[in-house]
Amino acid sequence: MTSNSTKIAIIGAGRGGTALLDLLHQIPDVDIVGIADKDPTAPGLQRAKELHVPVEEQVHDLIRNHGVNLIMDVTGDPSMAPFIQAMKRPGAEVLSGATTRLLWKLVQHQSKLEAELFQADKLAGLGSFAAGIAHDINNPLQLILGLAENLTDEQDLAVVHDQARDITEAVKRTSAICRDLTRYARRNGTGEDVMVNLNTKLDEALRIARYAVTLQDVTVVKRYAEDASVLGNPDELLHVFINLITNAVQAIQTRGTLTLQTTVSPDGHVSASVSDTGCGIPKEAFSKIFEPLYTTKPPGKGTGLGLYNVLSVISKMEGHICVESDVGVGTTFRIEFPQVQPTTSCAPL
Amino acid sequence: MGEFKSGFFMSETACNGRVLVVDDEPDIRKVVRMTLQKAGYEVIEAENGEKAIEAINTGENRLLLDVLICDIRMPKINGVEAIAYFQQEWPRVPIIVLTGFPDTDMATSFLRSGVVDYLVKPVEGEKLRTAVARAMEQRELAQL
Numbered sequence A: 001m002t003s004n005s006t007k008i009a010i011i012g013a014g015r016g017g018t019a020l021l022d023l024l025h026q027i028p029d030v031d032i033v034g035i036a037d038k039d040p041t042a043p044g045l046q047r048a049k050e051l052h053v054p055v056e057e058q059v060h061d062l063i064r065n066h067g068v069n070l071i072m073d074v075t076g077d078p079s080m081a082p083f084i085q086a087m088k089r090p091g092a093e094v095l096s097g098a099t100t101r102l103l104w105k106l107v108q109h110q111s112k113l114e115a116e117l118f119q120a121d122k123l124a125g126l127g128s129f130a131a132g133i134a135h136d137i138n139n140p141l142q143l144i145l146g147l148a149e150n151l152t153d154e155q156d157l158a159v160v161h162d163q164a165r166d167i168t169e170a171v172k173r174t175s176a177i178c179r180d181l182t183r184y185a186r187r188n189g190t191g192e193d194v195m196v197n198l199n200t201k202l203d204e205a206l207r208i209a210r211y212a213v214t215l216q217d218v219t220v221v222k223r224y225a226e227d228a229s230v231l232g233n234p235d236e237l238l239h240v241f242i243n244l245i246t247n248a249v250q251a252i253q254t255r256g257t258l259t260l261q262t263t264v265s266p267d268g269h270v271s272a273s274v275s276d277t278g279c280g281i282p283k284e285a286f287s288k289i290f291e292p293l294y295t296t297k298p299p300g301k302g303t304g305l306g307l308y309n310v311l312s313v314i315s316k317m318e319g320h321i322c323v324e325s326d327v328g329v330g331t332t333f334r335i336e337f338p339q340v341q342p343t344t345s346c347a348p349l
Numbered sequence B: 001m002g003e004f005k006s007g008f009f010m011s012e013t014a015c016n017g018r019v020l021v022v023d024d025e026p027d028i029r030k031v032v033r034m035t036l037q038k039a040g041y042e043v044i045e046a047e048n049g050e051k052a053i054e055a056i057n058t059g060e061n062r063l064l065l066d067v068l069i070c071d072i073r074m075p076k077i078n079g080v081e082a083i084a085y086f087q088q089e090w091p092r093v094p095i096i097v098l099t100g101f102p103d104t105d106m107a108t109s110f111l112r113s114g115v116v117d118y119l120v121k122p123v124e125g126e127k128l129r130t131a132v133a134r135a136m137e138q139r140e141l142a143q144l
């Protein structure tokens, strides 16, 4: 493992260097040996400290470092390239100027594409909500209209009071729908990670999934652990759960059980799972279900983007997803989240 | 007093007809009942297609049912399936669809299949009563 990893030195801690740091430190097989800048106040040096990346005071020390096999020059300084060439050890390769910028552009493009796929999946979801939303808005409207018509000539004061109260309740229920949906449709901004209560998120996801899939013949079982919270983006987690719940309910053809569970282990590991007693996933499909656009559903019911987006959100959080499934019996998707506060650094002895 | 009033209406108009309303929302059944009772109809309720079929098959309802009002999006047997069943078993009972989801394709196919009206919630009381009255006329024609 260590021999395969790329050991990188970042020269330049301006905007480019900071962006590279943010990107590269997330990739498992990449090891950032250090970052250096002539300017000790460069913003990337501060960021490096936050990420526990070593900051080298002298640029040439970092270039000469034995452990480095790739030097990335993001200084934008034309005199840096010959300097690096002169100083570097023979085995080390150099990426500089235009090459690094291209790399950075590719990465940005990729993450923009991912954001678009995420949004596309949500919008496709909204389309399938139409019938459910219409149902949930027009039913209370029918009640309100009927009661209001009756009130115009109702003589019995007690009935008048009752019906006025019913109207108020119906209006409240209707406005809750809009609140849920605007939260769902919102584009994820640069939203900071916050502590998210998974139980509340699962409940919210269930309410929204109801617009896309009818739950009447599905028994919902909730097994929530107290204080199941994780650090994450609430909108992304909401979408993750909506996807898993929608899939689970779609897998249940006639009647069945949907189980939503959260656990908190004694050592503080948090997990969330969504299980169904539906059709199950055949073994040969296991490797494909997380691929973008893989779907076994007819157009209008599936886009194949759901699990792909689920996986990318969870990987970004450094969590894991396990799938257990038996054809004809059911499926469980279990998400294991990383520990919230790593108890210091677990250095090997 | 409310109780007395509805009883009074019914006896006065000697029951204009018997309407079965099928909707999973109790609220909807309640307002439809209120609206139609004002025009002297007797209203029976069912919360889904299965219950509706049960209701029609029991007792005297079968003989006396004049109009059926049915929602589409319902658990168990949904509206589309239920309506197909009603049309086959009781071809003479006119059906009015009362749905929360305006879907032109669905409306067209229902109307082609002989459903007398396709109403989208929220529907005004007057419009509902007119639709039921028109359905009653059809029912009477069918009986001739």
Ligand SMILES: Nc1ncnc2c1ncn2[C@@H]1O[C@H](COP(=O)(O)OP(=O)(O)O)[C@@H](O)[C@H]1O
Residues within 6 Å of the ligand: A243, A247, A248, A251, A276, A278, A279, A280, A281, A289, A290, A294, A295, A296, A297, A301, A302, A303, A304, A305, A306, A307, A308, A331
């Ligand atoms: N709970 C489940 N039970 C059975 N099959 C599932 C389940 N979840 C996902 N799948 C399978 O994985 C495929 C991909 O899922 P997903 O990425 O959410 O796309 P979509 O739901 O749009 O098809 C589905 O089409 C289905 O075949």
Ligand SMILES: [Mg+2]
Residues within 6 Å of the ligand: A243, A246, A247, A302, A304, A306, A307
């Ligand atoms: Mg899906």
